[in-house]
Amino acid sequence: MNITPIGILGGTFDPIHNGHLRLAVEAQEQCGLSAVHFIPSGTPPHRNTPRASAADRLHMVQLAVHNNPAFLADQRESYRTDACYTADTLAELREELGMQQPLCLLLGSDAFALLHTWHTWQRLFELAHIVVMQRPGQPLGNAMANADPALLREYTARLAPSPQLLHESPCGHIAVLNIPALEISATDIRRRCTEGKNIHALVPDAVASFIQTHPYTLC
Numbered sequence: 001m002n003i004t005p006i007g008i009l010g011g012t013f014d015p016i017h018n019g020h021l022r023l024a025v026e027a028q029e030q031c032g033l034s035a036v037h038f039i040p041s042g043t044p045p046h047r048n049t050p051r052a053s054a055a056d057r058l059h060m061v062q063l064a065v066h067n068n069p070a071f072l073a074d075q076r077e078s079y080r081t082d083a084c085y086t087a088d089t090l091a092e093l094r095e096e097l098g099m100q101q102p103l104c105l106l107l108g109s110d111a112f113a114l115l116h117t118w119h120t121w122q123r124l125f126e127l128a129h130i131v132v133m134q135r136p137g138q139p140l141g142n143a144m145a146n147a148d149p150a151l152l153r154e155y156t157a158r159l160a161p162s163p164q165l166l167h168e169s170p171c172g173h174i175a176v177l178n179i180p181a182l183e184i185s186a187t188d189i190r191r192r193c194t195e196g197k198n199i200h201a202l203v204p205d206a207v208a209s210f211i212q213t214h215p216y217t218l219c
Contacts, residue, residue, distance in 0.1 A: 005102035005166045007036035008093065008128065010077070010086060012186070013057050014050040015211065015218060016040075016064045017203045019184035021071075023133055026179040027106050028070060031131060031163040036106075037072050038065055039089060042080040051190055052217045054078045060217075063206035085119040090127040102170050103128040109135070113143035116151040125158065129166045129173045136181045193218040 007027050013020065016038070024036045040057045041050075050057060058078040065071035076092065077084040086105065093103060105128045107115075112132045115121050124130065134140045144152060160166065160173040184202050192199050193211060200208045211217050 001100065001169065002167050003100060003102055003170075004032060004034040005104045005129065006097065007031070007033040007104045007106050007131070008039065008090065009036055009106045010039040010041060010089070012050045013038070013040045013061050014052050014186050015057065015060045015189060015203060015207055017184050017186060017189055017207075018201075019182045021064060021204070022182050023106065023108075023179060024071060026177065027104070027131055027133065030177050031104060031166055031175065033070075033104065035070050035072060037074040037093070039074045039076065040078050041084045042077045043083050056214065056217050060207045060210060063210055064204045066206075083119075087118075087120045087123045087127065090124065094127055100170055102166055104131045104166055104175075105129070106131050106133060108133055109138055109140045109143045112140065113147055113151075116148040122150075122154070125154065125172050128171050129160075129169075129175065130158075131163075131166070132174065132176045133179045134176060135179055140176050190218045 007024065009020065009024055027033060028036055038061050040054065040061050042054050058073065058075050062073040065073055077089060090103060090105065105124065107130060109132055112130065132140055144155060155174055158172060158174040160175045163175045165173050166175055189199050189202050199211065
């Protein structure tokens with residue numbers, strides 16, 4: 001079996017910014033992904049209510065990815081009012097795409113270190129590979145130093161020596177990628193919007209234009 005994997009990048013995207021896009025490009029290139037689904041969460045169970053509405057966050061994702069045919073704005077969570085759990089979303093994707101299609105859940109190292117706190121977290125390995133994106137100065141080893149013992153066991157048993165293994169099975173591996181530093185945060189973008197500062201270097205131009213013409217979105 002050798003099937004090109006599909007990446008899954010979820011988040012509040014409040015708003016989506018160039019750091020998200022750079023992460024997706026790096027994962028696509030290093031793992032040989034055929035596509036990346038950007039999935040804005042409707043009701044995130046682990047975070048505060050997003051500043052922008054679900055409809056506006058989805059629209060900003062659509063604006064951000066429309067020039068890249070490999071990037072897809074996936075609306076399956078956007079209009080849900082109940083808690084959106086990653087395992088349920090991956091199970092839905094698995095039903096649509098088939099049991100043999102490799103899926104790669106893209107996570108930052110900090111998020112991965114807290115994976116054991118997620119709803120039915122061990123089920124994730126039955127549904128997808130997990131690709132951990134570590135930035136310079138934020139190695140996964142540091143984040144795992146005090147990791148939950150059950151998560152550490154999964155990490156040790158499932159760590160893939162090469163991203164190529166993600167093509168050879170539909171789920172179950174953990175791959176760790178190094179990505180360049182791009183210090184952009186949605187929190188800082190929202191602050192800059194509130195203060196009336198320029199955000200054009202931080203988000204795609206189409207997203208910046210949308211925020212400027214819809215100031216209630218983030219301010």
